[in-house]
Amino acid sequence: MPHLKPSSTEEVPKDILDRFDHYKKTRGFTPNSIKTMVRRPNIVRAFMQLNQAVLYEGTVSEELKMLVSLIASQVAGCRYCQAHMANLSKIYKASETKISEVWNFKESKLFSESEKAALDLALHGAMSPSQTEKKHFDELGKYFNDAEIVEIVATISLFGFLNRWNDSMATEIEELPETVAQATIGDSFGWESGKHK
Numbered sequence: 779m780p781h782l783k784p785s786s787t788e789e790v791p792k793d794i795l796d797r798f799d800h801y802k803k804t805r806g807f808t809p810n811s812i813k814t815m816v817r818r819p820n821i822v823r824a825f826m827q828l829n830q831a832v833l834y835e836g837t838v839s840e841e842l843k844m845l846v847s848l849i850a851s852q853v854a855g856c857r858y859c860q861a862h863m864a865n866l867s868k869i870y871k872a873s874e875t876k877i878s879e880v881w882n883f884k885e886s887k888l889f890s891e892s893e894k895a896a897l898d899l900a901l902h903g904a905m906s907p908s909q910t911e912k913k914h915f916d917e918l919g920k921y922f923n924d925a926e927i928v929e930i931v932a933t934i935s936l937f938g939f940l941n942r943w944n945d946s947m948a949t950e951i952e953e954l955p956e957t958v959a960q961a962t963i964g965d966s967f968g969w970e971s972g973k974h975k
Contacts, residue, residue, distance in 0.1 A: 779975070780950045784813030791819050797826055805869065807952045809862065811944050825939075832936045836929040838922070840870040842893055843933045845880055846900040850934045852881060852967065853904035854941035858949045858974045860967070861959035863937075868958055877962040892921035896930050903934040904941075948973045 787795060794816055798808040816822045833843050844867040851859035867877050879886040883897045895917040902909040918927055943949075951974040963969040 779973075780810070780814070780948050782814050782817075782947060784810045784950075785816050790816050794819060794822060794826075805865070806954050810952060811858070811940065811947070811949050814947060814949060815943070828936065832929070832932045836926065838896075838926050838929045838933075841867065841872050842896055843929070844870050845872060845877075845893070846896055846930060846933045847937050848877070848880055848963075849883075849897050849900040850904035850937040851941055853901060854906075854937070854945070856941035856945040857959075857969065857972045858944040858951050859937060859941050860963060860969055861951055861955035861971070861974075864962045864969075865955040865958040868962070874962050878966040881963075881967050895921055899930060900934050903931065904937065944974070950974060 787798075790798065790813075798813070801808045801812075812822050812825065815825060833847075834840065844863055848860060848863035848867055851863055864877050867880075868874065873888075876888045879888050880897070883889045883894055889897065895914075899910060899914045899918055902911070902914055915927070918930065922930065951971050956971055959969045959971075
């Protein structure tokens with residue numbers, strides 16, 4: 779049960795409604811997280827702009843950024859974000875098998891060395907306090923330039939905000955990401971919706 783229900787579309791400014799339509803077209807739904815956040819329109823505008831710059835711009839693949847976000851959300855324990863990132867990983871071409879193996883990335887043959895370096899940084903960077911060390915950045919630097927490292931750290935950091943937001947709000951999970959999470963990380967990670975029902 780969410781602590782705040784999502785706003786009705788009558789309460790949403792036109793420019794934000796246009797972005798909501800974009801989410802619906804690309805994801806199949808508009809996330810309840812931003813439908814709740816929109817009570818402060820400038821916060822949701824700033825969030826959507828940051829989300830766009832972090833996840834959908836730059837030279838690190840969207841698939842890898844979605845998997846980094848999934849690891850960060852698993853570390854944080856936010857079931858809502860775990861489901862969303864399993865869904866977005868699938869949208870951005872990660873196979874269901876790869877998504878289900880993401881928590882086991884160190885041993886899995888499905889991940890390249892560069893992906894493992896990024897996922898390992900996400901694993902340690904999402905801990906509170908962060909457990910990143912020079913060795914993580916040295917390994918990352920073998921495969922990514924400085925600008926790409928900024929993208930990866932920004933992805934982890936963006937989910938620091940989203941994990942806190944959705945876990946604190948007990949944001950109600952939508953049907954599509956819930957279904958994808960059950961199919962991909964349900965068995966391997968023991969995913970369940972928890973308080974996000």
